Amino acid sequence: MQHTLSVTVEDKPGVLARVSAMFSNRGFNIHSLAVGPTHVEGRSRITLVVDAPELEQLKKQLHKLVNVIKVQELSPSETLESEVMLVRISCDPATRGEISDTAALFSARMIDLSPNTITIEASGTPQQLASFLEHVRPYGIVELVKSGRVAVKKLSDVSPSLRER
Amino acid sequence: MIFGIPGGAILPAYDPMLDSPIRHILARHEQGAGHMAEGYAMATGRVGVAMATSGPGATNLITPLQNAKMDSTPLVAITGQVASSAIGSDAFQEAYTTGLAMHCTKHSYLVTDAEELPDVIHEAFHLASTGRPGPVLVDIPKDVLNQNTQWTEPSLAGLPGYKPTSHGHPKQIRAAVDLIESSERPVLYVGGGVINAGASGELAEFAEIINAPVVTTLMARGAFPDDHRLALGMPGMHGTYPATTAIQNADVLVALGARFDDRVTGKVDAFAPHAKVIHVDVDPAEIGKVRNTEIPIVGDARLVIQALIDRVLSLRDASKAPHREPWIAQLESWKTTHPLSYEQDADGPIKTQHFVERLHALTGGEAVIVSGVGQHQMWASQFWGFSEPRSWVNSGGLGTMGFAVPAAIGAKAARPDDLVFALDGDGCFQMTFQELITAATEGIPVKVAVFNNGGYGMVKQWQNLFYDGRLSATDLGTTVPDYPGLAEAMGCVGLRVDHPDQIDVAIEKALAVEDRPVVVEVVTDPDEMCFPMVPAGGSNDDVVMGPEDL
Numbered sequence: 001m002q003h004t005l006s007v008t009v010e011d012k013p014g015v016l017a018r019v020s021a022m023f024s025n026r027g028f029n030i031h032s033l034a035v036g037p038t039h040v041e042g043r044s045r046i047t048l049v050v051d052a053p054e055l056e057q058l059k060k061q062l063h064k065l066v067n068v069i070k071v072q073e074l075s076p077s078e079t080l081e082s083e084v085m086l087v088r089i090s091c092d093p094a095t096r097g098e099i100s101d102t103a104a105l106f107s108a109r110m111i112d113l114s115p116n117t118i119t120i121e122a123s124g125t126p127q128q129l130a131s132f133l134e135h136v137r138p139y140g141i142v143e144l145v146k147s148g149r150v151a152v153k154k155l156s157d158v159s160p161s162l163r164e165r
Numbered sequence: 166m167i168f169g170i171p172g173g174a175i176l177p178a179y180d181p182m183l184d185s186p187i188r189h190i191l192a193r194h195e196q197g198a199g200h201m202a203e204g205y206a207m208a209t210g211r212v213g214v215a216m217a218t219s220g221p222g223a224t225n226l227i228t229p230l231q232n233a234k235m236d237s238t239p240l241v242a243i244t245g246q247v248a249s250s251a252i253g254s255d256a257f258q259e260a261y262t263t264g265l266a267m268h269c270t271k272h273s274y275l276v277t278d279a280e281e282l283p284d285v286i287h288e289a290f291h292l293a294s295t296g297r298p299g300p301v302l303v304d305i306p307k308d309v310l311n312q313n314t315q316w317t318e319p320s321l322a323g324l325p326g327y328k329p330t331s332h333g334h335p336k337q338i339r340a341a342v343d344l345i346e347s348s349e350r351p352v353l354y355v356g357g358g359v360i361n362a363g364a365s366g367e368l369a370e371f372a373e374i375i376n377a378p379v380v381t382t383l384m385a386r387g388a389f390p391d392d393h394r395l396a397l398g399m400p401g402m403h404g405t406y407p408a409t410t411a412i413q414n415a416d417v418l419v420a421l422g423a424r425f426d427d428r429v430t431g432k433v434d435a436f437a438p439h440a441k442v443i444h445v446d447v448d449p450a451e452i453g454k455v456r457n458t459e460i461p462i463v464g465d466a467r468l469v470i471q472a473l474i475d476r477v478l479s480l481r482d483a484s485k486a487p488h489r490e491p492w493i494a495q496l497e498s499w500k501t502t503h504p505l506s507y508e509q510d511a512d513g514p515i516k517t518q519h520f521v522e523r524l525h526a527l528t529g530g531e532a533v534i535v536s537g538v539g540q541h542q543m544w545a546s547q548f549w550g551f552s553e554p555r556s557w558v559n560s561g562g563l564g565t566m567g568f569a570v571p572a573a574i575g576a577k578a579a580r581p582d583d584l585v586f587a588l589d590g591d592g593c594f595q596m597t598f599q600e601l602i603t604a605a606t607e608g609i610p611v612k613v614a615v616f617n618n619g620g621y622g623m624v625k626q627w628q629n630l631f632y633d634g635r636l637s638a639t640d641l642g643t644t645v646p647d648y649p650g651l652a653e654a655m656g657c658v659g660l661r662v663d664h665p666d667q668i669d670v671a672i673e674k675a676l677a678v679e680d681r682p683v684v685v686e687v688v689t690d691p692d693e694m695c696f697p698m699v700p701a702g703g704s705n706d707d708v709v710m711g712p713e714d715l
Binding site for chain 2: 009010014017018025064070
């Protein structure tokens with residue numbers, strides 16, 4: 001089962017290595033990983049999506065790392081998540097319009113065009129990106145790259161349907 | 166006191182030591198230096214310090230670091246590193262030390278500027294010695310060691326994420342006492358955390374006021390006196406029948422600074438099947454890691470046991486301990502029906518167990534016993550009646566053969582007035598005996614008994630039991646080396662016994678030597694096996710008392 005963890009760490013050399021090494025050391029698999037600075041100087045946030053039957057041991061082991069300051073588990077129902085994806089799709093003059101119409105429906109945008117490919121940048125929840133990919137897959141995906149997932153706890157009462165817009 | 170070996174990258178740290186009051190003990194191999202620092206720490210509770218140069222000096226420290234991590238021993242390792250400008254260039258004697266140490270330390274540092282040093286060294290000792298103790302490595306590039314800087318008062322402000330819990334939660338303490346007081350068959354399962362916390366006094370008081378038996382794991386030998394009426398000895402794979410079986414029959418198991426190691430639990434699903442578990446540990450990650458816990462208590466063992474005592478005494482008088490007569494009678498009966506045993510033929514061959522008992526008798530048990538890993542380690546743990554914490558130094562979690570000689574040197578350097586006796590196997594001895602040169606030249610008069618059964622006894626035992634007696638690569642022979650000759654060549658006194666009648670004389674001779682290390686070769690029975698035994702992965706309900714049970 002996939003879990004999303006938000007880990008606040010000291011922004012020091014080697015911290016990401018310590019975190020990722022702990023996962024392999026303890027036999028857990030990281031599905032996705034994103035790292036970046038936070039609004040507080042000297043603090044970074046690592047967002048991890050992990051495949052694990054349960055998280056308790058993992059969270060405790062993360063806490064044991066001296067440079068880890070806070071570990072938060074983000075449950076899907078109370079979390080805002082986002083990923084960025086760049087996807088290059090085969091096209092010809094006839095299909096180019098259809099693909100960009102589809103992209104528009106997903107609020108994705110074209111960022112590159114060649115005679116036989118179109119490259120789209122899309123962002124959104126993992127489900128939205130998966131759905132977009134299903135729509136364009138029949139045209140032929142030439143190349144695909146995805147960022148790690150970033151996530152933050154939801155504080156508002158935004159209904160899921162609105163979020164899935 | 167620092168145990169170490171110099172080299173190119175660490176030279177600038179060694180030069181000022183000539184003008185310093187710090188005693189440096191020059192080991193002959195960095196692994197030896199590391200185990201000496203561990204022996205020092207385990208015999209005293211103070212942080213042991215090992216120092217080495219970059220590259221091979223640092224990689225040779227990896228085994229002691231992992232050993233210290235597994236056994237929660239406070240250790241600071243200081244390593245030289247190639248100059249900052251050369252890092253990553255595959256320079257001479259370069260290794261990615263902090264990377265290598267990542268999995269075998271509690272924390273590690275690569276110092277990039279000398280002005281960080283006061284804080285880093287202060288933090289390193291703080292991390293090594295607080296919470297769950299462990300090894301910390303500080304890697305310092307040569308140019309940083311050569312830098313001049315202003316001394317600043319060190320602080321711990323650089324550890325925002327490190328806050329070990331020391332006091333148990335009062336609600337959990339109350340719940341634990343309720344469960345213990347209502348139990349009929351409680352067992353206190355005591356691990357090395359009790360020794361690290363200095364909680365032996367509290368443990369004895371607690372065991373008595375609740376009238377519960379105590380088992381002490383390999384790392385906890387000495388935490389509770391073996392001659393106490395409530396002592397059951399060591400549980401697990403080679404534990405005593407009463408200790409292992411008491412846990413199997415317990416209704417409440419109180420784990421105190423113990424981590425449910427596989428050598429204790431055997432098959433986890435079959436371990437303590439009737440017990441509700443109260444788990445006290447300073448490391449929250451240990452709680453629930455192996456066994457589900459009814460009442461988790463995160464905290465320092467000494468503070469938590471004291472809180473448990475206070476809670477019990479707030480509810481009743483100390484003298485009103487539950488009688489638990491059927492349970493106590495059952496334990497006494499197991500002690501009688503299933504004692505530890507061996508047979509010493511008057512004409513030999515010598516059984517290691519017999520030597521251990523004779524040594525105990527002739528020293529009154531007043532010694533720090535240090536062991537290697539294998540059969541002799543189990544026999545030392547089984548047959549030495551421990552009465553004091555920190556009188557037992559061994560490699561538990563990692564099972565590092567070769568630990569005994571250097572660890573004994575570290576223990577003796579730390580406690581020069583105490584008798585330090587290493588009980589070692591011939592296989593172990595051959596891994597690290599060169600450190601006796603260190604002992605001889607540094608004036609550290611340890612005693613070492615080498616039980617020479619001509620092979621890797623425990624491995625051979627498994628081959629005999631589980632591999633149809635096919636003895637693959639476990640024969641060391643008994644003729645080479647000449648142990649007394651080897652000992653003399655290293656500046657030690659060398660003795661040899663091969664008949665039971667000679668044991669007492671040899672021990673007396675060894676005890677009489679004060680100015681040099683002593684090595685006593687004890688030629689032992691090559692066919693003796695270590696029992697009781699629960700075969701690996703087996704249930705602790707199936708304790709094998711001897712070969713006839715197999």
